[in-house]
Amino acid sequence: MPASPESALPGGRPLGIYLDALWSVQPRLTTLATQDDRPRAVLSRAGTRPVLHLPADNALLTRARAAHAAAHLVYGDAPQPRAKLKQIQRVLLETLEDARVEWLAMRDLPGLRSLWAPFHIAGPDDGNGFDALLVRLAHALFDPAHADGHAWIAKVRRLFFTADGTLALDTPQRLREAASLLGNDIGQMRLNFNAAGWRVEPAYRDDNHHLWIADDKLPPSATPLEREDADSHGSGDDDNAVTAERPPPQATGSADQGEGAATALWSEAPLRVLKYPEWDRLITRLRPDWCTVIESRPLEVDATALRARLRAQVRRPPAAQRRSAGRPNSGRERDGEVLHTDALIEAGIALRTRTRPPSRLYRAAHATDSGRDLLLLIDASASTAQPCADGRPLLEHLRDAALLAAHALEREAHIVRVWAFASDTRHRVRVQHLKDEHDGALDARVCARAAGLRSHGSTRIGAALRHAAAHARGERPLIVLLTDGEPHDIDVHDPRYLLEDVKKAVGEARRAGVTVQCLHVGPAAPSALRHAFDAGRCVAVDPRHIIDVLLSGLRRG
Amino acid sequence: MKLHDPVAPDDALADWRIRDEPWYAPVGGEIAAFEAAHARGLPLMLKGPTGCGKTRFVEHMAWRLGLPLITVACHEDLSAGDLIGRFLLDAGGTRWQDGPLTRAVRFGAICYLDELVEARADTTVLIHPLTDARRQLPLAATGELLHAHPDFRLVVSYNPGYHGVHKTLKASTRQRFTALEFGYPDPAREAAIVMHESGVVEVIAKQLVTLAERTRRLAGDVLDEGASTRMLIHAGLLIAEGLAPHAACLQAIAVPLSDDPEVAQALVAMVDACIA
Numbered sequence: 040m041p042a043s044p045e046s047a048l049p050g051g052r053p054l055g056i057y058l059d060a061l062w063s064v065q066p067r068l069t070t071l072a073t074q075d076d077r078p079r080a081v082l083s084r085a086g087t088r089p090v091l092h093l094p095a096d097n098a099l100l101t102r103a104r105a106a107h108a109a110a111h112l113v114y115g116d117a118p119q120p121r122a123k124l125k126q127i128q129r130v131l132l133e134t135l136e137d138a139r140v141e142w143l144a145m146r147d148l149p150g151l152r153s154l155w156a157p158f159h160i161a162g163p164d165d166g167n168g169f170d171a172l173l174v175r176l177a178h179a180l181f182d183p184a185h186a187d188g189h190a191w192i193a194k195v196r197r198l199f200f201t202a203d204g205t206l207a208l209d210t211p212q213r214l215r216e217a218a219s220l221l222g223n224d225i226g227q228m229r230l231n232f233n234a235a236g237w238r239v240e241p242a243y244r245d246d247n248h249h250l251w252i253a254d255d256k257l258p259p260s261a262t263p264l265e266r267e268d269a270d271s272h273g274s275g276d277d278d279n280a281v282t283a284e285r286p287p288p289q290a291t292g293s294a295d296q297g298e299g300a301a302t303a304l305w306s307e308a309p310l311r312v313l314k315y316p317e318w319d320r321l322i323t324r325l326r327p328d329w330c331t332v333i334e335s336r337p338l339e340v341d342a343t344a345l346r347a348r349l350r351a352q353v354r355r356p357p358a359a360q361r362r363s364a365g366r367p368n369s370g371r372e373r374d375g376e377v378l379h380t381d382a383l384i385e386a387g388i389a390l391r392t393r394t395r396p397p398s399r400l401y402r403a404a405h406a407t408d409s410g411r412d413l414l415l416l417i418d419a420s421a422s423t424a425q426p427c428a429d430g431r432p433l434l435e436h437l438r439d440a441a442l443l444a445a446h447a448l449e450r451e452a453h454i455v456r457v458w459a460f461a462s463d464t465r466h467r468v469r470v471q472h473l474k475d476e477h478d479g480a481l482d483a484r485v486c487a488r489a490a491g492l493r494s495h496g497s498t499r500i501g502a503a504l505r506h507a508a509a510h511a512r513g514e515r516p517l518i519v520l521l522t523d524g525e526p527h528d529i530d531v532h533d534p535r536y537l538l539e540d541v542k543k544a545v546g547e548a549r550r551a552g553v554t555v556q557c558l559h560v561g562p563a564a565p566s567a568l569r570h571a572f573d574a575g576r577c578v579a580v581d582p583r584h585i586i587d588v589l590l591s592g593l594r595r596g
Numbered sequence: 597m598k599l600h601d602p603v604a605p606d607d608a609l610a611d612w613r614i615r616d617e618p619w620y621a622p623v624g625g626e627i628a629a630f631e632a633a634h635a636r637g638l639p640l641m642l643k644g645p646t647g648c649g650k651t652r653f654v655e656h657m658a659w660r661l662g663l664p665l666i667t668v669a670c671h672e673d674l675s676a677g678d679l680i681g682r683f684l685l686d687a688g689g690t691r692w693q694d695g696p697l698t699r700a701v702r703f704g705a706i707c708y709l710d711e712l713v714e715a716r717a718d719t720t721v722l723i724h725p726l727t728d729a730r731r732q733l734p735l736a737a738t739g740e741l742l743h744a745h746p747d748f749r750l751v752v753s754y755n756p757g758y759h760g761v762h763k764t765l766k767a768s769t770r771q772r773f774t775a776l777e778f779g780y781p782d783p784a785r786e787a788a789i790v791m792h793e794s795g796v797v798e799v800i801a802k803q804l805v806t807l808a809e810r811t812r813r814l815a816g817d818v819l820d821e822g823a824s825t826r827m828l829i830h831a832g833l834l835i836a837e838g839l840a841p842h843a844a845c846l847q848a849i850a851v852p853l854s855d856d857p858e859v860a861q862a863l864v865a866m867v868d869a870c871i872a
Contacts, residue, residue, distance in 0.1 A: 056818055056862035060810045061869055102865055149803060149872035150842075376677040386685060400685060569816070575756060575764055579817050581856060 048093060052428075054105050061148060062109040066091040077238045080104040080245040082111060084118070085253070091245075103154050103243035107137070110144035111249065116211045118252045124215070127169070127232050128222030133239065133247040134173055135199065135214050138180035142206055155181065158241035163188055169230040174240040191224060310334040310472070315505040317465065318543035320536055325543070330465045330502035337459070337471045339487035346486040349442055353481070375401025410452055412513035415441040415589075416503060417459040417492075418522035419471070424494035425523075425561075427582045433561060434494045437521045438473075440585035442489055446480035447590055454513055455480065459492055460506075462499035464530040469496070470506055497528040501540035504555060508548035516553045519589065523561035525568045534567075541571040549573065560585055608703045612664035620649070620656035621789055623781050630657045633774050639727045639750040641712075641770075644778025645815075647824020649789075650753045653778070654708050663747055664705035666696045670715035676722055680735060692738055701726065701733045704747030712752040713765050720769050726750055727772035755821075783809065786825055794832025799872075800841055804828045807845060807870035811853065811863070818859050823849045841871050 048054070048068035058064050071081060071092035078094035091108050093101055115136070121129065145151045159181050161174035172191065179187045180199055187193070198217050201207045208214045225232075239246055317329040371379045382400045389396035423434035438459075445455040457474040473492065474485045500520065507518045526537030545555045557577040559568060569577040580588045607613070630653075633640045642650040651667070658665035668679065681695035700707035712720065725732045731744040752773065754765060780786060786808070787801040796804075805828065812822025831848035835841050850863035 053858045053861035053865070056814065056859060057865045057869075060814050060862065060866055063813060106869065148806065148869045150867070150869045152872065154868060374675075374677075376675050376682065378683065383685070390687060396685075573764075 050098075054102065057102070058105055058109050061106075062113045064089070064109050064112045066108065066112065068093060068105070070095055077242070079239055079242070080108060082108045082245045082249045084112070084249045099154075100158075100243055103158065104245065106144070106151055106154060107141065107243050108245055110140040111136075111245070114140040114143040115250070118250060119211060119215065120252050124219065125222055126234050127225050128218045129251070130173060130232070130234075130237065131221050131225075132214060132218035133250060134177055135180070135195075135208060135218055136250060137239070137244050137247070138177065138199065139206060139208060139214065141181060155241075155243060158243050159185075161240070167230075169225055169232045170237065172225075172230070177240060177244075191221075191228070194224075195221060308335065310336065313506065313509075315502050315509075317501060318540040320533075320539040330468050330499065330505075332468045332470055332502055332506045334470050334472065334506075337473065337488045337491035337493070339484065340491040342483070342486035342490035345439075345490045346481060346483060349439060349446075349481055349486065352439075352443055353446060370403050371397075371399035372401045372403045373399050375403065377402045410454070410514045412511060412516040413445075413448060413453050413455045414507050414511065414516070414518045415445060415455065415457045416507050416518055416520045417441055417457065417473075418498055418500075418520070418524070419459040419461045419492055419494055420496055420498040420524070420527075421461075421494050422498075422524050422561075432494065433523055433582060434492065436582040436585060437523075437560060438489050438492055440589060441521060442474070442480050442485070443586050444589040445474060449480060457485075457489075458503075458507065460499075460503035461494075461496035462502065462528050463496040464528060465499070465502070467496075468499050468502040468506075470503055498522065498524055498526050499528045499537065500526040501537060501544040504541065504544040504548060508544070508551060508553045508555070511548075511551075511553045518548065518553060518555045520555065520557040521585065522557065522559060522568075538567055538571055541568070545572055558585060558588060609664035609666075609699070609705050612666050612705055614655060614659040614665060617659055618652055618655040619792065620652050621781070621785060621792070623785065626653060626776055626778075627657070627660070629776055631661070634661060634749060637731070637749070639723075639752070639773045641773035641775040642751065642753045642778055643756060643775055644753075645780065645821050645824065646755055647826030648778050648780050649825060650778050651708070651710060654706065654751055654753075658706050661706075663749070664700075664703075665708060666700045666705050667708045667710060668696050669710045670712055670719075672714055672716060674715045674719050676719050679719060679722060680733070681737075683737065697722070697726075698733060698735065698742065701742050701744045701748050704745030706749045706751055709750070709752040711755060712769075713754050717766070720766070723750060723752075724769070724772065780808070780812070780825060786828070789825060790828045790832050793829040795836040796832040800835060801828075801832065803841070803871050804831055804845070807849065807867060810866055810870060811849070814859075818856070818862075819854055823853060827852070842867060845871055 048070050051068040054068060055065065058066065066082070066089040069090060069092050071078060071094045073094060075094075078096075080094065081092040083090040083092070089108075089112055091105065093104055096104075119132075124132065141151070141155065159178040161171070161178045162185075163175070165171040165175060167189070172189065175187055175189065176192050176195055179185055179192045179196055183196070183200065183204065195217075198221070199206070199208055208217050311334045313332045313334070314328040315330045315332055316325040316327050318324075319326050371382050378400055379402045382397055386396040386400060417434075417437045419434060423437065424432050427433050427436055441457045445457050448455050454476045455474070456472070456476055457480070459471045459473060460469060462468040471488075471492065473488045474480055474482075478485045500522065504518065504520065508516075511518065525534075526541050528537065531537055548555045555572065555576065557568065557572050559577060559579045560582050571577070578588070630640065634657075642653065644650055654667075655665060668674075677695065679695045679697040681693050681698045683690040684693050685691075694702065697707050699705070709715070709723070722733075725734065726744060726748075727750060731748070733742040733744065734740075735742060756764070781789060783802070783805050787798065787805045790796065790801040790804055791798060794801075808823040808825070808828050810822075811819065815822045827849050831841075831844045834844035834848055839847070845867045846864065850860065850867050853863055854860050
């Protein structure tokens with residue numbers, strides 16, 4: 040999938056998890072760059088995926104803002120036309136709507152009250168101007184126990200709540216009527232409203248522009264937002280979102296222009312060119328010889344630093360394992376299935392001579408799971424250029440983890456290969472060999488190739504898997520796919536097409552005796568991709584833990 | 597169904613008999629399903645996420661049927677010897693010691709292999725001859741061919757969720773079992789279970805269930821599994837002991853669920869939101 044040109048909100052992952060878990064909403068979180076000394080969050084619901092622009096602030100205020108925005112997303116209604124509502128009435132409607140969605144959110148999640156309550160501090164001391172009344176109203180509607188004493192605020196409360204404390208204004212129409220009515224009250228009270236200096240209060244509430252249908256005649260907002268275009272590392276939970284969020288940049292016929300148009304990045308000399316079929320879900324058939332896989336090796340670049348770093352990271356075997364080798368007790372355990380003959384003889388002698396018998400009487404169980412044929416297949420598409428939390432691109436994490444895992448697994452007598460793949464239409468699915476079975480994982484040449492690996496192109500997983508499965512050999516072959524996204528290519532517009540092809544490719548591999556697993560690395564959930572793999576064979580992994588998951592899983596078999 | 601026999605003094609399985617009824621709130625037809633499998637001597641697999649009540653159900657059924665229950669928690673180093681038995685050495689020479697499975701087969705008990713998939717593959721195949729019409733357990737070490745006691749039953753549990761990419765049950769094992777699917781109870785029933793088991797009031801129980809339900813949305817992505825009913829009961833017990841609900845949820849739910857600092861941060865915020 041294509042890389043996103045935007046950077047997400049720093050520290051946004053916990054907040055994203057929080058919103059997803061509590062409300063099943065996945066807005067894109069970005070930092071709001073603003074000079075405003077009283078900035079407010081901006082929620083945009085214009086695209087297929089909401090975007091929440093958050094001013095840089097402390098964690099609690101940021102969380103309060105995010106929770107409030109989520110309440111809008113979950114309990115809010117469609118944007119309304121501004122028509123005929125005066126500015127005062129609109130601000131009143133916004134205040135009522137803020138209170139309404141928060142009331143509903145707190146009904147479901149009572150702990151939210153203590154998140155928002157510290158921001159509601161307005162009371163009679165703030166004065167009786169319209170601005171002050173609005174803030175006092177917000178407080179009074181937020182906290183029914185709060186005593187304000189102003190007659191108009193008491194009136195709004197009576198309108199807003201029923202006698203038994205539930206919401207009276209429960210439809211957009213009722214809310215609008217109430218705002219209209221209350222606006223007239225303000226007019227009769229001869230209160231002025233300075234719209235230019237007005238900011239929604241309290242500070243955690245967003246600017247509410249999303250409540251209104253966009254009006255092109257209005258002057259542009261003073262708050263500079265970053266580009267609100269579609270996001271490419273979206274969760275892709277529903278098919279429509281996938282389609283809309285990934286406008287193929289070359290979606291017209293020019294993308295499908297055959298094998299002649301090689302770009303500079305495809306200049307490595309091909310080792311072999313092979314054709315593979317692809318599943319077309321619409322005709323429910325394999326299209327024969329549909330995808331062209333080009334095998335190559337990445338250009339070798341200087342990898343002194345990479346090699347030194349990888350060698351420094353090579354894990355030493357656990358101390359217990361090191362100690363046991365070459366000791367008299369080696370091969371013996373306290374517990375086991377088969378008695379150790381020498382140990383028994385020693386024990387028998389010890390019993391007869393009334394000395395202390397050895398405690399390890401059993402033969403140690405040996406790891407029998409060795410000699411497997413393992414292929415680590417790295418997704419090297421453009422999206423893997425995105426930096427991870429530590430600032431390094433994801434591709435580097437994938438590459439390093441694959442090489443370190445290969446190194447460790449080779450020491451356990453497995454046969455390990457490391458390949459990378461990326462695609463640029465069905466005519467060019469590039470599979471690069473970083474390490475083949477006769478290379479050592481940390482050899483200078485392997486590291487030089489690994490260092491030359493670049494993020495580029497798209498993610499045609501099915502073709503790469505078929506190629507990998509066709510070259511599986513040896514004992515219980517296993518392909519482990521390391522990817523950050525879902526299948527995607529610029530000549531495919533149907534988001535389900537490549538997913539179904541992956542599923543078919545996995546099934547074909549399974550029937551050929553090849554197990555395929557997927558480690559999904561990165562911010563988005565592998566929701567759709569998971570269904571393409573056999574149950575439990577696609578797991579989400581944090582970039583820092585790739586190596587542990589690879590090793591622990593493979594060792595357990 | 598067997599009545600609750602008084603325990604004979606020479607009962608080899610006395611320690612494994614359940615005297616008091618383990619409390620269990622049925623969610624569907626699982627009691628009838630278990631009894632039918634029992635009546636026909638069919639092995640049973642209980643599938644479902646951790647902490648949703650599988651083990652409690654087996655205990656309850658063992659009590660109901662008046663059978664001793666021998667439970668083995670399977671793990672990746674569980675060897676054949678651990679299940680079947682092994683020779684031990686004492687002053688006089690070697691002595692055979694029955695393992696838990698052998699004991700259940702010899703004297704007639706429900707053998708419950710908890711999380712069977714965690715056991716090594718070579719261990720799992722041991723149960724194969726016990727699960728078909730043969731109902732035999734060959735003891736290679738002693739040369740004995742053990743015919744299962746009429747009361748012997750095999751029950752295994754299996755959590756398909758979190759074993760990740762590397763573990764599933766082999767078809768040859770899987771197809772020997774009849775299976776019951778377990779899930780978390782619906783919110784009202786789960787709250788009732790938490791109230792019964794921990795003694796917290798309904799308001800608190802409902803908040804705990806809300807929190808659990810929200811964490812379960814993260815299962816498979818950032819969490820292996822969401823908070824289990826067992827975790828909620830633990831939180832409830834801490835609250836009943838006098839701990840503040842918020843602190844209890846951190847201790848019993850948020851902190852145990854994840855080691856990832858970012859996920860932990862999100863979980864703490866979720867506790868804040870769900871617990872008043």
